[in-house]
Amino acid sequence: MKHKFSLIHKIAAFLMLTAMFSPIFTVGTNAQMMRKTSAKLLTEDQKILHVLNRLGFGAREGNVERVKAIGINKYIEQQLNASAISDLTAEAKVKNLDVLKMSNEELFAKYPNQAAVLLAVAQKNNLDKGDIAQLKNKNRVKGDEMKNADGAMISSDNKNADANVAQLSEADRQKYQQEIAALYAKYKLGKPQQITQQLNASRIMRAVYSERQLNEVMVDFWTNHFNAYANKAATRWFLPEYDRDVIRPNALGNFKDLLTATAQSPAMLFYLDNFQSVSPDAQTAGNNRGKYPNRRLNQTNQTNQMNAQRREQLKKQYGLNDAELDARIKQNQQNPKQPKRMQRGINENYAREIMELHTLGVEGGYTQNDIKEVARAFTGWTIVDPRGYRRTFASVANGTEDKRATRLMRLAGLPEDAESGTFFFNERAHDKGEKTVLGQKINEGGMKDGLKVIDVLVNHPSTAKFIARKLAVKFVSDNPSEALVGRVAKAFQDSKGDIKTTLRAIFTDKEFFAAENYRAKIKTPFEVVISAIRTVGADTNGGQIQAMLAKMGEPLYAYQAPTGYPDTAEDWVNTGALLERLNFAVALASNRIPGTRVNLKQFEGKDKSEILNRSIAVVLDGEISPNTKATLLKQLEQPLIEPKIETVADNSDDGDAMENTAMMQNQGGGRNRQRQVRLLPPSGNAEVFKVVGLILGTPEFQRQ
Structure with missing residues (x-):
């Protein structure tokens, strides 16, 4: 059965959103407009909530009490040292997602x-x-x-x-x-889209269940900072390794190590085309050989030696009669040379983005010539068998390898025994001349040229300021003060890019706990989804809920531009986006999302007023503006607004839900593409899930 908005429902939804969210529509509005505590210092309880919301994805049951028991400073230090925190629950949740353990070569074979x-x-x-x-x-x-x-x-x-x-x-x-x-x-x-579906599910479940909350926040931050778009050709096959071996191990480590790991990652090399960047003088198969001749019409020296079946196939394929086919074969025999393949050369995509987006920033002081020189330094940084052709499915089915692909690898100077989809520095493709980057001579030779560029970029003052500003926007406010950015940049420089030290400088800064920054940032869709699940104590397999995340505008690994998803209010606040957030909140509270279940018994009360007060206490920690509460009281007397959905019977288990989510993939690459989300019929106490759903959709919950 399909439910669609009627005109009256659309009007009601708009009026409710306008009443509830009017403070949010002024970008830059902070908590002072919603609460009367702007002139006060934060209470200890507010500081705890602030830490749980900023260093993590909100509080689960018992988190506030735990931080109270050990103290805020100790909790922050524990989160900064995430590797010492046991995370058995989160690991148990993702253990059956096989793509997380597979090499790129194994993924090519399993998910062709x-x-x-x-x-x-x-x-x-x-x-x-x-x-x-x-x-x-x-x-x-x-x-x-x-x-x-x-x-x-x-x-x-x-x-x-x-x-x-x-x-x-x-x-x-x-x-x-x-x-x-x-x-x-x-x-x-399996189907290729299952790779990203499983990876996305792991991201969601780890964010929900992990005790290493800050680490998960930083995984999300760096995944966007070093964005790779899943739907670009073979990129999706490289993303599990990217998350497992590049982002996660370095999320709280050293920035230079992280930058180096991303530079060598097949996901980044493919996404930004550096895998095919070679010196024009390189002696490789792609540069000094013509395209292999098309032998379809030149299989034999005598036309009468071609069997009848093959002749019929060629005639059909090329639209020829017998005489025309014979003439074409004769022409091929007399002119066997084929047009040469366009020579590859230096590709500047990665060089541009490593400076503009990964290190220096757009105003970091580099020039177009610096881009060219950096591109020269990274020539030869490539991928072995980047599309998995050596073991195509046809070859796997026959128990063999594609000999032609192996031969091409040998001609290109790549090792035949290396696994498909792995990083390799190809000396033969490297530009061996001296380079000058940001005024510094680089003549280390070979792969060391690129490593030297990384060293130069990491230690440049513009990088410290650029990273400091992005982190300050992430953890403090959309418009951090220059003084704060300067202090954080100094910590970054003094520690030679140590991420823990840099974050500690933010969390111990006076501006971090400033009252004007409390509940001042708008959550991204990912943060809304995870914090809502944690707040109401829901359980999820991370499957179908990906579709809800996509409808709100943030399908994981599906942002086409190398910038990654934005992190400021102006990018996420509009009527359509807020309506999708409310739809998600109601769907979650009413158990309509396959693979995600919630028990709202703790919110029950003898009447609507008691249910409302309990829900405000649990979901919003009792902090709600008079305007929002008045709007909620009015809305409780109205029918619950029905999202535009396609309803399906609950005839699949949680595993099936994940398999049935092709709509999750953002094929167009755009954030706002419309999707139909398949939901279950509502279940549970209607009065309770109505209240909880509406509260999860309030401005107060949309802020952190």
């Missing part, structure tokens, strides 16, 4: 590009390009590029392919689709 599976079926059945295009369209493989055995693109929207599409019968199509399904079952294959 869907086009590769189609290609395996096509090769087995001797189908031509037109047949593959038809089969591809029938199976609705969207966003995946197909390649033939020679590595050439096969695209369903290619004009030549469309002109030569073979007319497969419906029976043949069904047969091939059954073969595809059989291959997935036989080899226990």
